[in-house]
Amino acid sequence: MKTIIISSMAFFMAISIYSQNINWRGLTTEQKHIANLNIGLDYGTTIGLGYGYQLNTKIPIVLNLEFSVPFGEKLMDDFKTKIGGNIKLYEYNGITASATIQGVFRRYGNELVRLLNFGSDMSVMVGYYKPKWYTAGEVGFDKAIVTHFKHSDLYKENYPQVQDGWYEPATGGNFYYGLQGGYSFKKSDVYLRVGKLLQEDFKTSPMLPFYSQLGYNIRF
Amino acid sequence: MCKLKISFYTISVIFLSACEKEISISDPGNLVPKTVEQDQSLPYISVNGTQFHAETFGNPNDPMVVFLHGGPGADYRNGLNAQQLADNGYFMVFFDQRGCGLSKRHNKDSYSIQLLFDDLAAVIAHYRNSPDQKIFLFGHSWGAIVATGYINKYPERIQGVILAEPGGLTWDDIEKYNEKSKKNGLFTEATSNILNVDQFITGKDNQHEILDYKLGLLSPFGYKKDNEEGVEGASPFWRNGAAILAGLLDIGERDGYDFTTNLSQYTTNVLLLYSENNTSYGSQIAVEEASKFPNSQVAKINDTGHEMIYFKWNSVYPIVLNYLNSLK
Numbered sequence: 001m002k003t004i005i006i007s008s009m010a011f012f013m014a015i016s017i018y019s020q021n022i023n024w025r026g027l028t029t030e031q032k033h034i035a036n037l038n039i040g041l042d043y044g045t046t047i048g049l050g051y052g053y054q055l056n057t058k059i060p061i062v063l064n065l066e067f068s069v070p071f072g073e074k075l076m077d078d079f080k081t082k083i084g085g086n087i088k089l090y091e092y093n094g095i096t097a098s099a100t101i102q103g104v105f106r107r108y109g110n111e112l113v114r115l116l117n118f119g120s121d122m123s124v125m126v127g128y129y130k131p132k133w134y135t136a137g138e139v140g141f142d143k144a145i146v147t148h149f150k151h152s153d154l155y156k157e158n159y160p161q162v163q164d165g166w167y168e169p170a171t172g173g174n175f176y177y178g179l180q181g182g183y184s185f186k187k188s189d190v191y192l193r194v195g196k197l198l199q200e201d202f203k204t205s206p207m208l209p210f211y212s213q214l215g216y217n218i219r220f
Numbered sequence: 221m222c223k224l225k226i227s228f229y230t231i232s233v234i235f236l237s238a239c240e241k242e243i244s245i246s247d248p249g250n251l252v253p254k255t256v257e258q259d260q261s262l263p264y265i266s267v268n269g270t271q272f273h274a275e276t277f278g279n280p281n282d283p284m285v286v287f288l289h290g291g292p293g294a295d296y297r298n299g300l301n302a303q304q305l306a307d308n309g310y311f312m313v314f315f316d317q318r319g320c321g322l323s324k325r326h327n328k329d330s331y332s333i334q335l336l337f338d339d340l341a342a343v344i345a346h347y348r349n350s351p352d353q354k355i356f357l358f359g360h361s362w363g364a365i366v367a368t369g370y371i372n373k374y375p376e377r378i379q380g381v382i383l384a385e386p387g388g389l390t391w392d393d394i395e396k397y398n399e400k401s402k403k404n405g406l407f408t409e410a411t412s413n414i415l416n417v418d419q420f421i422t423g424k425d426n427q428h429e430i431l432d433y434k435l436g437l438l439s440p441f442g443y444k445k446d447n448e449e450g451v452e453g454a455s456p457f458w459r460n461g462a463a464i465l466a467g468l469l470d471i472g473e474r475d476g477y478d479f480t481t482n483l484s485q486y487t488t489n490v491l492l493l494y495s496e497n498n499t500s501y502g503s504q505i506a507v508e509e510a511s512k513f514p515n516s517q518v519a520k521i522n523d524t525g526h527e528m529i530y531f532k533w534n535s536v537y538p539i540v541l542n543y544l545n546s547l548k
Contacts, residue, residue, distance in 0.1 A: 044415040045407050070416055072409030078416050108420050110413040111440040111454070115420050144420050149243075149251070158456055163250045167243050171430075172422035199422045206418035 021191045021215055023134045023184045029054070031187070031219040034062065040193070040213030042080075043206060044070040059088055066102075077109035082121060096136075097126045104142070112155040117147040117171070125180070135181040138195065144172035173200035176211060189217040245421075251433040252459045257324040264323075265315070268335075268342035273322035273458075274315035276347060278306030283354040283379075283548055286313045286344060288363030293435065293465035295321025298455035299360060301533035308541055309548070310356075313347050317366075319464035321457070325428045331467035333477065337370050341377075354379040356544060360529055361385055365394070369479035375486040380547040382540055384493040385501050385526055389509055391476040401448045401500035401526075402441075410444040413437075431462035450497025450525025480512045490516040491543040493536065497525040517543070 021036070036050035048068030055061045066082040069075060084102025091097075104119040120143050127136020150164050178195015193213040197206050243250050248258045256264035256271045265274045273295075285305055289296040296314040306312045316323040318339050319331065344355055355378055359367035364386035371378050387401070388394030404411050417437055423430030436459065443451040471477075490513045494506035503520065510516040519539045524532035 043419045044412040070412035071407040072412040074409055078412060080419075106419065108413075108416055110417075110437065112437055115417075117420050142419060144422075147245075147420060154454055158458070159253055161249060161253070163243050165243050167245045167250075169244070171245050172418075172420055174419065174422065197418075199418075201422070201424045203425070204422070206415070206422075208415045208418070 021180060021182065021189070021193065021213075021217065023129060023131075023182050023189050023191075028219075029056075029060075033220050034064075034217050035220075036066075036215055036217050038068075038213050038215035040211065040215075041208060042068065042070075042211050042213065043208060046070050046080075062086070074109070077114075078107060080104065080106040084121065094129050095126070096129050097124070099124050100140070112152055114150045114152075115147055116150075117144045119144045123176075127180070131184065133181070133183050135179065137177075137179055138193070139177045140175070141200075142174050142176065143170055143200075145170050147171045174198065174206060175200065175202075178211065187219045189215075189219075191215050191217070246427055246429050248429060250429070252429055252436065253322060255322050255324055255459070259322075262322055265343070265346050267346050268339050270318055270326065270339070271324040272315045272318070272339070272343065274313070274343070276314070277303040277312040278310055280311050280347065281349055281353070282306075282309050282311040283356065283544070284311045284313055284344070284347060285356045285358050285544065286315075286340070288340070288357060288359035288366050289314075289317065289320070290361030290363050291317070291320060291461070291465065292362050292468045293320055293461035294362070295458045295460075297321065297457050298527065298530040301529055301537075302358060302540075304533070304537060305541065305544070308545075310544060311347070311353075313343065315343050316458070317363075317464070319467075320461040321459055323461075325432075325461070325463060328425055328463040328467040328470070331464055331471065333369065333468075333471065336366055337373060340366070340370055341374075344377075354548070356380040356382070356547070358382045358540070359384065359386070361387060361526065365389065365477075365479065368483070369477070371486045372479045372482045375482065378486075378488075380488055380491075380544065381486075382491045382493065382543060383509075384529060384536075385495065385498060385506075386492075386509060387501060387505075389480050389512060390478045391472045394472065394477070397500060397505075401498075403448065404441070404444070408444075410441050414441055425463075428463060432459050435460040435462040435465065447525075448498070448500040449527075450495060450499065451527050452525060452531045455527050455530040483512050484514060487514050488547070489543075491540070492516055492518045493521055493528065493539065494518065495524050495526060495528045495532075496520060496522045501526070 032054050034052035038048045046068045050066040052062040052064040069079045082102045082104050086098050086100040089097045100123045102121040104121050106117050108115040123138050123140025125136045125138045147167050151162050175198045176195050180193040182189050182191030196210050248254050256262045256273045263275050264271045287299050287302050289299050295316045303312050319326045357367040357378055364383035367381050368389050387397035421434050443453050492506055492510045494501050506518050510518045521528045521532055521535050528536055
């Protein structure tokens with residue numbers, strides 16, 4: 001457990017980031033900043049913000065932070081933050097393969113429990129990129145590595161012996177696979193991601209079995 | 221950079237200090253109560269090849285009233301108000317149905333409708349003291365559907381039935397009721413809370429503790445603000461049985477149910493209760509469902525919703541008692 005957390009912390013602090021939804025061919029070396037706004041379906045209806053910073057490296061590297069919340073009357077009882085990195089594995093005549101690794105910190109709250117989770121999100125994308133547009137396929141895995149449970153008085157009225165604390169091993173995991181595509185104009189990108197979700201048992205789907213994201217990037 | 225290092229060490233210390241208590245999500249008793257199989261101090265009976273969490277109240281020689289809780293997958297904890305009938309000369313039997321509440325768990329594929337009927341027959345046989353002892357069924361929600369199915373199949377075995385908002389005596393009607401009673405907007409907090417938990421907790425078919433806990437976390441949806449069923453708030457439960465719920469849904473979708481095919485043979489008067497605030501049920505469905513029986517009476521429980529037995533027992537009680545006394 002301690003090893004996992006130490007590794008997670010080191011991971012959070014050390015990795016660099018490449019946003020998942022950038023048109024690599026449209027991104028110039030002069031554009032250091034990328035701001036993102038997105039809306040979509042991600043285990044519910046969500047709205048999110050992101051920021052990326054491109055480093056001066058031979059292979060383009062963008063430091064990035066994402067934050068999203070689901071819709072609902074209580075704005076901050078559920079949220080998700082992501083920080084991660086993308087490495088370009090291959091490029092030939094516009095065909096690009098890249099891999100993304102992101103650390104995830106997320107919160108869930110309802111009348112019965114508050115969950116805090118550290119997880120990871122890893123994906124591979126292969127696509128065709130042109131300066132004005134791109135399309136790519138993606139396959140990924142989102143793992144809830146370690147989760148803290150704190151139950152409400154209401155739950156404890158039902159079951160006083162419930163154990164609060166850090167739970168392990170990993171409490172959950174979902175695979176996802178889908179397509180993404182985008183259109184670039186001037187300093188902007190508009191993109192769409194759609195795909196399916198599958199739990200790690202390869203049999204069960206989450207209650208909302210698909211995801212989608214419509215987003216806008218501005219580069220400056 | 222210095223600030224970054226300080227933050228890193230601070231966060232690390234916080235997390236390392238929080239690591240003293242490491243708990244397994246799948247160990248019995250950590251998130252949901254242990255079942256009778258795991259805790260022998262709980263009251264139970266062993267019949268029909270399984271262990272049922274069960275309790276009785278009253279004189280065992282009195283006419284027996286078997287309470288059938290809702291679900292599928294819920295338990296009898298929020299129906300315990302009905303034990304008051306023991307003071308009126310009835311032997312009250314409560315049991316958590318197979319795979320539900322504190323009863324022993326079984327895998328999803330092991331369930332069948334006939335098995336539920338056999339369980340009920342076995343529970344009745346276990347407690348029955350003489351062939352002359354009258355047997356009444358008191359079913360709430362899914363329990364009322366099971367009760368109807370039982371008298372549809374064995375009309376001669378039961379001397380009276382109370383049905384509290386069955387919500388469908390055929391699979392098609394059950395689906396319609398669920399569609400009406402569970403609808404919700406995509407952008408609401410209640411919907412987010414149901415969908416969002418899937419990224420925190422997932423469980424395989426045989427990880428019962430995880431699946432049961434996760435199902436329990438969804439229970440606030442049932443009493444969300446302005447819910448269609450008019451449920452006032454939370455009511456107590458022990459454990460939700462995810463496997464039986466999934467198993468019976470699979471059967472419903474695959475084979476369907478129709479518990480009305482032989483009801484014409486059940487000529488005893490049936491009491492059907494419905495609540496004023498359950499807009500997905502209402503008098504129209506109550507009368508329609510009551511009409512499936514040759515003899516029936518319908519009673520409205522005012523100022524409450526689907527969980528009328530828990531929240532408005534004082535209104536339910538005299539109607540049920542009068543009905544039972546008329547058949548005693």
